[in-house]
Amino acid sequence: QVQLVQSGTEVKTPGSSVKVSCKASGVVFSSFSFSWVRQAPGQGLEWMGGVMPIFGTTKYAQKFQGRVTISADKSTTTTYMELSSLRSEDTAVYYCARDPNYYISGIFDDWGQGTLVTVSS
Amino acid sequence: EIVLTQSPGTLSLSPGERATLSCRASQSVSRGYLAWYQQKPGQAPRLLISAAFNRATGVPDRFSGSGSGTDFTLTISRLQPEDFAVYHCQQYDISPWTFGQGTKVEIK
Numbered sequence: 001q002v003q004l005v006q007s008g009t010e011v012k013t014p015g016s017s018v019k020v021s022c023k024a025s026g027v028v029f030s031s032f033s034f035s036w037v038r039q040a041p042g043q044g045l046e047w048m049g050g051v052m053p054i055f056g057t058t059k060y061a062q063k064f065q066g067r068v069t070i071s072a073d074k075s076t077t078t079t080y081m082e083l084s085s086l087r088s089e090d091t092a093v094y095y096c097a098r099d100p101n102y103y104i105s106g107i108f109d110d111w112g113q114g115t116l117v118t119v120s121s
Numbered sequence: 122e123i124v125l126t127q128s129p130g131t132l133s134l135s136p137g138e139r140a141t142l143s144c145r146a147s148q149s150v151s152r153g154y155l156a157w158y159q160q161k162p163g164q165a166p167r168l169l170i171s172a173a174f175n176r177a178t179g180v181p182d183r184f185s186g187s188g189s190g191t192d193f194t195l196t197i198s199r200l201q202p203e204d205f206a207v208y209h210c211q212q213y214d215i216s217p218w219t220f221g222q223g224t225k226v227e228i229k
Contacts, residue, residue, distance in 0.1 A: 035218075045158075045166065045209055045220040061217035095165055106213030107156055109177070111165035 004112035017084040022096030029077040033099040050104040127221035133229040140197040144210035154214040
């Protein structure tokens with residue numbers, strides 16, 4: 001059974017950075033890719049980017065290019081999302097999601113529980 | 122990027138009724154790479170349908186997807202109490218993958 005367990009709630013100040021983790025279990029980690037999707041309060045879902053652990057290759061939405069870094073550690077079967085230069089509009093629940101393909105195909109079979117990131121001065 | 126517009130924003134129905142949700146794309150989702158997710162309050166989304174009409178593992182057959190090109194539909198044949206939730210469509214044809222704004226199915 002696939003489980004994606006994310007790190008806990010974060011409160012950050014504008015201009016700082018946040019790094020959220022997502023540990024996968026019950027899967028052969030390198031056989032899949034992982035993406036990060038966020039959801040601002042009362043809003044829809046927004047794909048930020050993804051990583052292919054087998055090669056370490058990443059793909060980002062242009063909106064977040066230069067501000068987000070997604071990585072994967074095969075030794076701990078954990079994926080990370082770091083977002084820098086935080087602003088109030090980045091307040092959202094951040095989800096990691098498993099793609100059933102080793103490449104970033106954009107379909108999400110399994111999701112983490114979500115991590116609330118609040119950006120406030 | 123492909124913009125997805127879902128309608129209606131809210132659907133008020135009674136258990137046992139049929140729900141029809143629409144998702145319209147700003148350009149053709151040419152490979153039919155359109156998914157539907159269900160999201161309940163405080164929970165992560167759950168994949169229901171991929172490739173426009175393929176039910177995910179464990180999804181009841183009262184859920185069905187249809188459509189092609191720019192117009193897609195999710196139908197719930199007979200609403201059960203556990204089906205009242207928000208439904209999101211998503212295209213994964215052209216990056217960046219994008220989602221609609223969601224349709225809330227609420228109890229009338």
